[in-house]
Amino acid sequence: GGGDIAINARNLDILQGSRLLAGIWLGLGTSETVAGDITLNATEKITIANPTSRVYNDVTPGAVGNSGDINLIGKSIEINDGGRISASTFGKGNAGSINIFSRDAVSIKSNESNISFIINNIGSEGTGDTSGININTGSLFVNNGAQIQSFVFEEGNSGNIEINASDSIEVVGDLDTNNIILSKIASQVQRNATGKAGNLLINTGRLTVKDGGQIQATTFSEVSTAKSGTINVNASESIEISGKNGDTIPSRLFTGTYGGADGSDLNINTGKLSILNGGVVSASTAAWLGEGRGGNLTVNAKDSVEISGFSQNGNNTFLSILAAETGRLFNQNVGRNPAPGGNLTINTRKLNISNNGRVSTESYISAGRGGDLTVNATDSMDIVGSNSRLSSRTNGRGDAGNLKIRTQKLAIREGAEVSSSSSLQNEDLLIRRGGNAGTVDVDATESVELTGLFSGLVSFSLFSTGDAGRIKLNTGRLLIRDGASISTNSLGTGKGGDIEINATDFTEISGSDSYFGSDISPALAEETGLEQVIEKSNLSALTGTNEDAGNIIINTGRLLLKDEGEIRANTNDEGRGGNINVQVDSAFLDNNASINSNSGITRIDPERKFGDAGNISINVRDNLTARDSTISTTSQQSSGGAINIT
Numbered sequence: 001g002g003g004d005i006a007i008n009a010r011n012l013d014i015l016q017g018s019r020l021l022a023g024i025w026l027g028l029g030t031s032e033t034v035a036g037d038i039t040l041n042a043t044e045k046i047t048i049a050n051p052t053s054r055v056y057n058d059v060t061p062g063a064v065g066n067s068g069d070i071n072l073i074g075k076s077i078e079i080n081d082g083g084r085i086s087a088s089t090f091g092k093g094n095a096g097s098i099n100i101f102s103r104d105a106v107s108i109k110s111n112e113s114n115i116s117f118i119i120n121n122i123g124s125e126g127t128g129d130t131s132g133i134n135i136n137t138g139s140l141f142v143n144n145g146a147q148i149q150s151f152v153f154e155e156g157n158s159g160n161i162e163i164n165a166s167d168s169i170e171v172v173g174d175l176d177t178n179n180i181i182l183s184k185i186a187s188q189v190q191r192n193a194t195g196k197a198g199n200l201l202i203n204t205g206r207l208t209v210k211d212g213g214q215i216q217a218t219t220f221s222e223v224s225t226a227k228s229g230t231i232n233v234n235a236s237e238s239i240e241i242s243g244k245n246g247d248t249i250p251s252r253l254f255t256g257t258y259g260g261a262d263g264s265d266l267n268i269n270t271g272k273l274s275i276l277n278g279g280v281v282s283a284s285t286a287a288w289l290g291e292g293r294g295g296n297l298t299v300n301a302k303d304s305v306e307i308s309g310f311s312q313n314g315n316n317t318f319l320s321i322l323a324a325e326t327g328r329l330f331n332q333n334v335g336r337n338p339a340p341g342g343n344l345t346i347n348t349r350k351l352n353i354s355n356n357g358r359v360s361t362e363s364y365i366s367a368g369r370g371g372d373l374t375v376n377a378t379d380s381m382d383i384v385g386s387n388s389r390l391s392s393r394t395n396g397r398g399d400a401g402n403l404k405i406r407t408q409k410l411a412i413r414e415g416a417e418v419s420s421s422s423s424l425q426n427e428d429l430l431i432r433r434g435g436n437a438g439t440v441d442v443d444a445t446e447s448v449e450l451t452g453l454f455s456g457l458v459s460f461s462l463f464s465t466g467d468a469g470r471i472k473l474n475t476g477r478l479l480i481r482d483g484a485s486i487s488t489n490s491l492g493t494g495k496g497g498d499i500e501i502n503a504t505d506f507t508e509i510s511g512s513d514s515y516f517g518s519d520i521s522p523a524l525a526e527e528t529g530l531e532q533v534i535e536k537s538n539l540s541a542l543t544g545t546n547e548d549a550g551n552i553i554i555n556t557g558r559l560l561l562k563d564e565g566e567i568r569a570n571t572n573d574e575g576r577g578g579n580i581n582v583q584v585d586s587a588f589l590d591n592n593a594s595i596n597s598n599s600g601i602t603r604i605d606p607e608r609k610f611g612d613a614g615n616i617s618i619n620v621r622d623n624l625t626a627r628d629s630t631i632s633t634t635s636q637q638s639s640g641g642a643i644n645i646t
Helices: 522-528
Strands: 005-014 019-024 038-048 054-059 070-080 084-086 098-109 117-119 133-143 147-152 161-172 184-189 200-210 214-219 231-242 252-257 266-276 280-285 297-308 310-313 316-319 321-326 344-354 358-365 373-384 389-396 403-413 417-423 440-451 456-462 471-481 485-491 499-510 512-515 533-536 538-543 552-562 566-571 580-590 594-599 616-620 624-627 630-635 643-645
Touching: 005 019, 019 038, 038 054, 054 070, 070 084, 098 117, 133 147, 147 161, 161 184, 184 200, 200 214, 214 231, 231 252, 252 266, 266 280, 280 297, 297 321, 321 344, 344 358, 358 373, 373 389, 389 403, 403 417, 417 440, 440 456, 456 471, 471 485, 485 499, 499 538, 538 552, 552 566, 566 580, 580 594, 594 616, 616 630, 630 643
Parallel strands: 005 038, 019 054, 038 070, 054 084, 070 098, 084 117, 098 133, 117 147, 133 161, 147 184, 161 200, 184 214, 200 231, 214 252, 231 266, 252 280, 266 297, 280 321, 297 344, 321 358, 344 373, 358 389, 373 403, 389 417, 403 440, 417 456, 440 471, 456 485, 471 499, 485 538, 499 552, 538 566, 552 580, 566 594, 580 616, 580 624, 594 630, 616 643
Antiparallel strands: 310 316, 512 533
């Protein structure tokens, strides 16, 4: 073996392509050979910079034996403009660890021509293990395509990456470039590799990943044992994932697998999590190379979770996303094996989703069941905006996961949606084989409020053989206003879902809103004679298939149904309309409000038989008042249901 290298100085500069090398070199060594350590100790600053200056302690190709560690100790450490540190194995033997201790800051920054990196890899011809990367500092900066990585290309297991930065960590790409070399902290297993990657542990006050920066643990191997490591992020103050690199790649914090091996879990613990302007936090399986499941994604944010905004590039839109997926990786739908997705769990005080933000579990193409989505928000949840979504869904053959919400106050506003769905929408309007939508279970101890056109708490099946899911809602006060809805719909060949409402204080369904079906001004619509479409606030279970619509059960203190508000369970095909069962202390219907179960009401076809309308049962413990309103069952070509009011 070789001896140690130790350098002590006030300031230490390794520049202009200089090299400080240890390890075991080509064709040398035996299984007993151990190389020495490299230790650089500066009371002020260490700089490794300018074209490809490097500190290496490797087992090189064709060599045999174990390399030593690399230790850097300084007040501040800069690895810039192609500066490089490597403790890797490309031969037969283990590589040592990389240990960096800096009181103030560690900065790693590439330039346009040269990548700066810290690597602890098992190379393409390596058969040993690596010992990991350990960084302890005040602040860590990884910029302009610089990388901290532990990769497995062959046999053997890579070590963990552990970063302790008491103040902050920033992983930042370059907003003005489309360079595919991204700033990243990564643990990865490459294609055909058989080893496992190490875990990635981050402890800091504030973590920022922006402008295309990446933190990832992924496996591309088809070998079932070649699993990537778990990511654990502990940021006591905040985490922000935002933006994209130039025009191409969003900033990401994620775990992923191509499906040969199981994906790894992603665990986030912080005060505040913000995913903004096209940033992505995800745990995914592509379900491409096998049935390896996606990892679970768990968020514990003491104060709040915010998902908001998007980035635009021509026709491409990058949404802000928090997701657990199967059949999808790197924004590509590729699922061809029944690999299940992982679960997504959010524990926080406040959850806010706005301006096209998405929180979801999803299954694509031929992938397996999507994971469950659970939100525990001790104070409130606010989902706002026409393309903002909280959903579990399937766009393929696997079932959607279940959606569970626990909070005090839930608000769904301005066209936002909380849903579970099976949607195989296609240009040919063909019904295709699809999985079932999941159940939606909401427990909001104080209130649930849905306001505005197309705002919805829904479960549906669209152009799919899958069933719509059940909705169960427990709350104190339920308000559905100004064109909003709670609904289950089947517009494929699956069954409709049931709705159960338990609102101890009162339920109000009131008002309507209108739209023109086109993005034009009301004045222009009036000039061209385009008719407005009226969308009434509603609680509905609908079917347009030969399967039955779901039933509606309402248990509430007071029911206020007014200003065109509706409760309806309708069929527009051979399936039977659902039953409506209302248990209330008092009920007040006013100004064109309605409770109805209809059959074939929107079309007449003498060549076919429509299903019967359902029954309506209303039990009022005190008073029922109806003014300019209706309670009815109607059928065009079949039997109407019974109405029972007690």
